[in-house]
Amino acid sequence: MSATVQYASLDFPLNQGFTVYNGLQVLAYFITVFVAAPLAFVTGLLQAPAVAARFGTGRGPLNRQVARTVHFGVWLWMVGFIVAHVTMVLSTGALANLNHITFGRDTRSYWALAIFGVAAALVIGLWLAASPLTLRYPRVVQTVGRFVVGWAKAWMERAHPRASYRDKDISPYLWANGRSPASEEYRRLRDGGWGRYTLRVEGLVANPVALSYRELLALPKCEQITQHYCIQGWSGVVKWGGVRMADILALVQPLPEARWVVFYSFADGAEPGHGRYYDCHRVEHMREPMALLAYEMNGEPLTETHGAPLRLRNELELGFKQVKWIEAVEFVADFRGIGWGHGGYNEDHEYFGYRMPI
Secondary structure (H helix, E strand, O other), X not given: OHHHHHHHOOOOOOOOOOOOOOXXXXXXXXXXXXHHHHHHHHHHHOOOHHHHHXXXXXXXXXOHHXXXXXXXXXXXXXXXXXXXXXXXXXXXXXXXXXXXXXXXXXXXOHHHHHHHHHHHHHHHHHHXXXXXXXXXXXXXXXXXXXXXXXXXXXXXXXXXXXXXXXHHHOOOOXXXXXXXXXXXXXXXXXXXXXXXXXXXXXXOEOOOEEXXXXXXXXXXXXXXXXXXXXXXXXXXXXXXXXXXXXXXXXXXXXXXXXXXXXXXXXXEOOOOOOOEEEEEEEHHHHOOOOOEEEEEXXXXXXXXXXXXXXXXXXXXXXXXXXXXXXXEEEEEOOOOOOOOOOOEHHHHHOOOOOOOOO
């Protein structure tokens, strides 16, 4: 406390940073290293749909909003610590402090100042160049990002979704994104109550099928209450009803070379003239018991806004991967020949990377 009062009065304690840390310094370093840094990691993971789907953290004291709030608080702490730390280093004997930090010696060499200057200039230069470069070369950024964090995403995809919530957890409102299909075919099927709707399931399968809406309803029905995670930051708990993708796979018998399942929407993507919306999912994810072709939401048939007649539920993934207004399903060995070849409409045009479990 006395050190805090001294700092607040700008009467700084004696600088013995090379050999002795005062109480406030010790506390600040301890919080940064042993509290803030682990909290940043943990609260980041708690915002991942794969973690929530596995451990049920969508509700309770570890829910996403709590994690976001704590994560933001940690960010504020880190920024404040960096600003305060750099300010104190430069204002309480910059040359000596930089030698302590750079060389671990109690000297007054100007090499430490030169190294600091070059490093600072490099960081500032990269920061200034970051936005123009990312805007000009988004595909490069997407590729680099996939290389840097792809292993983490692949690891997170190994989780098996199992979390289910209670009726009282259901959100009173679920935001709807995306534009409804504008095709005449979709309007005709909708106006006919889906009586003439047929879901084609084809590609690398032993038994391609075309299932009518009535046939889909006749298949074993699964109901689950799960949390929907949007990349925009919001989430909601919904009760879904529909057909397990595992039952569809058992029906069509994918061939051994089939590695991806492509879901095609009746709707076009957000970019005019770039074709319809689609997304690719791993075959093994479609075998999960909670992978669903949903035709009900909260006990009622899907509305057009929320994806009627069918929408996908893959609880490992973010909302933009949950294709709505499904027209057809195709099993493929590789998605590079579909769309622009990046695994989904958003990945083709908005550079999110092709897997989003985190």
